[in-house]
Amino acid sequence: MTQKPLLTLDHLAVRFPDRQVFQDLNLTLDHGHFLSIVGENGAGKTTLIRTLLHQLKPSAGTVRFFPNRKAIKIGYVPQFRNLDKEYPLTIRDFISLNLSGIRLPWLSRKERHAINQVIQQTNLAAIAQRPLGMASGGEKQRAYLAQALVEKPNLLILDESTASLDNVMKYDLLELVKKINREQKLTVIFVTHDLPLAKQYADEFLLLQRQGYQTGPIANLPEDALVSAQHGGAAHV
Amino acid sequence: MFSLPFMQNAYLASTFIAIISGIIGVFVIARNMSFLTHTLSEIGFAGAAFGIFAGWPPLNGMLFFTIISSVIVGQLSVKADRREASISAISSLFIGLGILFLSLTDKSSSYATSILFGSIIGISRANVWQVALLSIVVLLIVAIIYRNLKFDSFDPVGARVKGLWTNTLSIIFLILLALSVSVAAQIVGSLLIFVLLTLPAASARYFAHTVSKMMLVAVILSLAGVWGGLYLGYLTNWPVSFFIATIECLFYLAALGYNRLRQG
Numbered sequence: 001m002t003q004k005p006l007l008t009l010d011h012l013a014v015r016f017p018d019r020q021v022f023q024d025l026n027l028t029l030d031h032g033h034f035l036s037i038v039g040e041n042g043a044g045k046t047t048l049i050r051t052l053l054h055q056l057k058p059s060a061g062t063v064r065f066f067p068n069r070k071a072i073k074i075g076y077v078p079q080f081r082n083l084d085k086e087y088p089l090t091i092r093d094f095i096s097l098n099l100s101g102i103r104l105p106w107l108s109r110k111e112r113h114a115i116n117q118v119i120q121q122t123n124l125a126a127i128a129q130r131p132l133g134m135a136s137g138g139e140k141q142r143a144y145l146a147q148a149l150v151e152k153p154n155l156l157i158l159d160e161s162t163a164s165l166d167n168v169m170k171y172d173l174l175e176l177v178k179k180i181n182r183e184q185k186l187t188v189i190f191v192t193h194d195l196p197l198a199k200q201y202a203d204e205f206l207l208l209q210r211q212g213y214q215t216g217p218i219a220n221l222p223e224d225a226l227v228s229a230q231h232g233g234a235a236h237v
Numbered sequence: 238m239f240s241l242p243f244m245q246n247a248y249l250a251s252t253f254i255a256i257i258s259g260i261i262g263v264f265v266i267a268r269n270m271s272f273l274t275h276t277l278s279e280i281g282f283a284g285a286a287f288g289i290f291a292g293w294p295p296l297n298g299m300l301f302f303t304i305i306s307s308v309i310v311g312q313l314s315v316k317a318d319r320r321e322a323s324i325s326a327i328s329s330l331f332i333g334l335g336i337l338f339l340s341l342t343d344k345s346s347s348y349a350t351s352i353l354f355g356s357i358i359g360i361s362r363a364n365v366w367q368v369a370l371l372s373i374v375v376l377l378i379v380a381i382i383y384r385n386l387k388f389d390s391f392d393p394v395g396a397r398v399k400g401l402w403t404n405t406l407s408i409i410f411l412i413l414l415a416l417s418v419s420v421a422a423q424i425v426g427s428l429l430i431f432v433l434l435t436l437p438a439a440s441a442r443y444f445a446h447t448v449s450k451m452m453l454v455a456v457i458l459s460l461a462g463v464w465g466g467l468y469l470g471y472l473t474n475w476p477v478s479f480f481i482a483t484i485e486c487l488f489y490l491a492a493l494g495y496n497r498l499r500q501g
Contacts, residue, residue, distance in 0.1 A: 053398065076398045086442070089391055093447040097388045100401060105383040106449075131446050147395060 004066040005030045006155060006187050007052070012061035014047050021047045025061070027206060027215060031154075032185035034178065036198035036218065038225060039208030045191050046079075048208070049159055052189075075153030077144045079160040087133030091124055094132045095147045114150055122146040122176060138169035145177070156181075157189045162197060170194070174201045195225065238471050247357040247424065247477075249365045251463035253372040254421045254433065259456030260379060261417045262438030263448065264410060267390040271439075272321065273310060273411075274431045276328040277418045280306045282427040283335030284419070285352040290338040295352060296367060296419060299427075303415035306331060311411045355426030355478045357467065364423060371420045375413050382409060387448050424463065425478045432478075433459050436485040440492035458488050 005028045013023035021044040029035055039045050050056040052063060053074065065072040089097075095118060099111050107115070119128050122142045127135065132143055141161055148156060158177065162170035174190075178201045181188045192198055198205060198218065205221045207214040214222075238244050265274050281299040288298020306327060313323040351359060379386065389396040389406050397403055414434075421430045437458035441451045462484040470477035 054400070055398075078394050078398055081392070081394045088442040088446055088451065089448065090446045094392065097392050097395065098399065100384045100388040100396070100399065102381060103384055105380050129446075144395075147392075 015059040036202035043208040075148030255459035258433035286338035299419040307411035
């Protein structure tokens with residue numbers, strides 16, 4: 001018996017009043033796969049993610065999760081978080097924020113165990129009691145990742161999470177994500193401008209362009225896919 | 238000192254006030270709402286003045302005004318960039334109303350002073366029960382929504398992408414803040430409520446690094462402030478609110494100094 005995919009997009013389109021962001025987008029994402037979404041600025045990467053998160057309604061087509069949206073827990077690591085140097089919470093307390101909902105105010109033994117586990121997994125044990133504000137860029141990204149993982153998601157979305165990191169840090173982070181993806185069969189969507197990074201870690205790609213899209217195994221991602229976006233990306237930094 | 242019934246009442250009421258101020262204050266600081274808290278205290282003054290004008294107990298007038306206006310502020314200032322301007326607009330309207338209602342009543346100006354600066358002599362046992370009841374209601378609601386409130390206050394980006402009902406949470410929190418402001422006004426007066434609702438929590442950030450420990454430190458600092466203030470007020474016959482404000486400011490300066498030392 002073949003397993004159902006985790007997610008399918010059928011003829012998906014999103015339209016803003018002033019422009020069509022993308023249309024007729026078809027994609028299947030299987031369990032345990034690592035998909036990289038690449039594209040120029042304005043090609044609709046963020047719009048697509050927001051549609052997956054049900055923050056935007058598609059103007060046509062459907063997004064389907066299997067068995068259903070409720071059964072799929074999404075862990076999301078957003079691109080921007082304005083946490084300054086004075087941000088007071090420890091890394092451990094920051095991670096625990098995601099255990100939200102109407103529950104007892106204090107953490108249960110099971111929840112504490114889940115936090116410990118994720119701290120180990122993301123190599124944060126040595127600095128878990130340190131205020132997050134004092135952490136380095138790479139440590140912060142690992143803390144954001146740990147926070148997203150603590151609820152044991154089936155799908156992890158990294159939205160340009162490496163954009164602010166130096167070369168060493170971004171490979172470290174992706175190495176970690178890839179390890180979790182492999183060991184736990186966690187499905188990953190990684191939005192990025194960084195083609196070498198996508199090529200090294202993803203299984204497949206979705207290239208969003210102003211005139212359509214391409215998708216396939218990562219080996220087929222054209223080398224010059226983002227020539228203009230690479231420049232755009234550099235201008236960003 | 239404790240043989241005097243009014244001092245007993247003042248100590249009891251201020252204990253409840255310090256506890257809820259410390260706890261709510263941690264969220265006020267995390268959500269950057271110090272300015273709104275200041276405004277709500279002015280609105281509390283207008284509410285008390287309205288209460289006197291309408292023949293209600295001042296606390297009821299305060300609750301009425303602060304709750305309604307916090308909901309209006311919440312609706313008007315969903316967008317952060319508009320928040321300060323809309324809060325200023327509402328605050329000026331309410332100070333104006335407070336002055337109007339005071340001038341329309343036949344009470345003397347000493348009544349206005351006791352609303353603005355607080356009065357410990359005026360606190361009856363019935364007031365203490367009222368303060369206790371309101372404090373328990375605030376604490377219960379905080380306990381129920383604690384996890385979500387914590388997430389939304391300390392990581393609004395994460396809470397929003399998780400799909401938490403952040404707008405509803407904001408409104409609930411504003412109502413909790415309005416209740417706390419009205420309760421705290423009993424002792425420190427509406428002019429200085431924000432001292433208790435902001436300074437202990439702002440200081441606690443430098444001493445503690447989890448939400449629960451910050452709440453504990455903020456409660457201890459505000460208890461030290463109100464108990465110390467009452468004691469010094471009793472000894473010197475100077476206004477209690479002066480001592481509370483001074484003590485809390487000293488704590489805050491000490492916290493900043495401690496932080497500087499620690500960072501070397």
